[in-house]
Structure formats: structure tokens, C-alpha cells
């Protein structure tokens with residue numbers, strides 16, 4: 001399960017700068033360097049200190065962190081939903097993403113022009129992008145409504161559910177709200193909603209791009225965005241993308257740390273952003289630790305042991321017998337799997353076990 005995040009925003013807000021600082025963040029393990037597949041597509045590793053700690057104990061051949069794909073989606077301007085700019089191409093790119101990283105300009109700089117040449121206005125920027133995505137969703141919905149209404153009139157049960165969902169979405173979108181502001185109670189409605197692949201139902205993280213002085217506590221612009229995002233129940237974060245780009249370009253870990261400390265930032269923006277994205281999508285990590293490799297695997301919060309086994313291989317899920325689980329803290333405390341076993345801390349869990357973040361898993365299965 002690989003996570004894919006799309007970076008959107010108006011021109012000149014700092015999308016490519018953010019992309020560059022993500023992409024030049026040297027990967028945690030040498031065998032998984034950042035690789036650019038296309039100029040605007042990169043794979044980055046998910047930072048996880050636990051892997052390094054475990055590797056010190058296990059001495060594996062390699063460390064394999066989880067990965068996340070990042071796409072820099074350029075060309076989104078006013079009128080994009082009608083095909084302006086790169087129009088539909090970029091909307092297709094967004095559709096393929098699991099989450100949207102919406103960058104908003106929260107810095108003053110006379111050398112960087114805002115679209116149309118007017119003063120910096122993060123709220124308006126956000127609205128322009130939101131509106132384009134909403135218009136595209138309305139188009140999707142109208143096309144579906146005609147189709148589903150016909151089927152519903154002919155007595156099709158599923159189509160009736162779909163019509164209800166479509167109408168609920170249409171109502172909020174027409175008020176200028178995002179489709180994610182609606183939620184559905186029944187499984188059938190949730191499924192119908194999912195099948196639409198709307199743009200504004202995707203989880204969003206608003207990233208306020210501030211200047212260096214505001215890196216730690218934000219500024220008036222970023223506070224405006226935080227206030228409207230809070231109203232929508234959306235998450236935000238503040239990042240000084242240009243500064244972080246400089247940090248990311250430093251070769252050496254100590255230099256990076258020094259720079260971050262000087263700014264008063266404990267953790268790099270890249271780390272914060274990836275962790276936020278994980279949180280946004282309810283993603284967690286379990287770990288397998290052996291001589292060959294210490295490896296992170298991504299799963300969705302609430303998944304049970306067999307489902308998690310299936311992340312490694314479908315046979316593991318089909319033939320699942322039981323899982324041997326070591327809590328991360330126990331592994332670190334006792335120092336080895338053998339010591340954990342001897343201390344009676346290795347847990348045997350069945351198919352109802354809900355895997356927790358950081359669990360070190362060993363699956364027993366039958367093929």
C-alpha cells in the first residue's frame with residue numbers, strides 16, 4: 001500500500017519549492033533514495049526513528065522504510081475546471097491521489113508576483129482553488145445524477161441510494177463548500193459516495209508557506225487560513241518552504257540539525273508533513289524485523305492481524321494462522337527477540353487482533 005499525495009495551489013505559492021525540499025531530503029536508507037520518476041513525481045521515505053533503533057539491535061542487512069509518492073501538480077488556475085491552464089490534465093492527476101496538500105502563500109515578497117498582480121491574500125487563494133475543484137465535482141455529479149435518476153425511476157435500489165448521495169453532495173457544493181463536509185451513516189451510502197471519486201472528498205492538508213521569521217509561530221496570513229480550516233475541520237501546518245529547501249540541500253545530518261535548532265524547529269518540515277499526511281489518512285506502521293531486513297509496512301488504523309498480513313503477501317492473509325507480536329517498547333527494553341521471549345513478553349494473537357502502530361509482527365501461515 002503506497003500513499004500518494006498531490007501538491008496543489010495557485011502559481012508562485014511555493015509548490016515546487018516544497019516539492020524540492022521534500023525530494024532533496026536525503027532518504028533514510030541508502031537503498032531507497034529519492035527518485036524522480038517524472039520531473040514532478042517523486043518517491044520519498046517515511047521518516048521513522050524506530051527503524052533505526054531496531055536496526056541497532058538486529059543488525060539487519062538493510063533498512064526498508066515505508067514510502068510515499070509526491071506529485072507536484074502545476075497549472076491550476078482560475079477557470080481550470082473549464083479547461084483553462086492545464087485544466088483537465090491536472091484534475092486527472094488529483095483524482096489519482098490519496099490526499100491533497102494544498103499550499104497557500106503566506107509570505108510577502110515583491111519579487112514574487114501573485115496571479116493578477118494584486119496583494120497577497122491567502123483566503124482568496126484558497127477559495128480560488130477550492131472553487132475549481134468544487135466546480136469539477138459538480139460536473140461529475142450532474143452527469144451521474146441524470147444517469148442514476150433514470151435507473152432509480154425504473155426501480156433500481158442502488159441507484160436510489162446513489163441519487164440520495166448525489167443530491168446531498170450537490171447541495172453543499174452549490175453553497176461553495178467541499179464535499180467532504182457531508183458524511184453518510186449507512187454502508188450503502190458510504191459505498192456510493194466512495195464510488196464517485198470526487199476531488200473535494202479527498203482528505204486535505206493546508207500548508208501555509210511562510211517566510212523564515214515566521215517558521216516557528218506562523219503569521220497573520222497563516223492564522224487566517226488556520227481559522228477557516230478549523231471551521232471546515234481540516235488540518236493545517238506552517239512551513240517555511242524556501243528555508244527548508246536550503247536545509248534539505250545540506251549534505252550532513254549535523255548541519256541540518258544545527259540549522260533547525262537555530263530556527264527553533266525541532267523537526268524538519270518534511271518530517272512534520274509526512275507524519276501529518278499519515279495521520280490525515282489514518283495510516284499506521286507495523287514492522288518486521290529479521291536478519292535480512294528491518295522493514296516498515298503501512299496499514300490503516302483498525303486493521304486486524306490477517307489484513308495486515310495481507311499487506312506483505314496475499315498468501316499470508318489467506319493462510320493466516322496466528323501472529324507473534326512484540327511491542328516496540330518491549331523490543332527496545334529487552335534488546336532482542338530471544339530476550340523478549342524469555343521475559344514472556346512475546347504475544348500470540350489470533351485473527352481478531354487489532355494491530356497497533358509500531359507493533360513488530362511475525363505471521364504464521366499455511367499455504
Ligand SMILES: Nc1nc2c(ncn2[C@@H]2O[C@H](COP(=O)(O)OP(=O)(O)O)[C@@H](O)[C@H]2O)c(=O)[nH]1
Pocket residue numbers: 009010011012013014015016017018107108109112209210211212240241242243
Ligand atoms: N520570499 C519567499 N519566497 C518564496 C517562498 N517560497 C517560495 N518562494 C519563491 O516564490 C517563487 C515561486 O515558487 P515556486 O515554488 O516555483 O511556486 P509554484 O509556482 O507554486 O511551484 C520562487 O521564486 C521561490 O523561490 C517563501 O517562503 N518566501
Ligand SMILES: [Mg+2]
Pocket residue numbers: 015016017074
Ligand atoms: Mg511550480
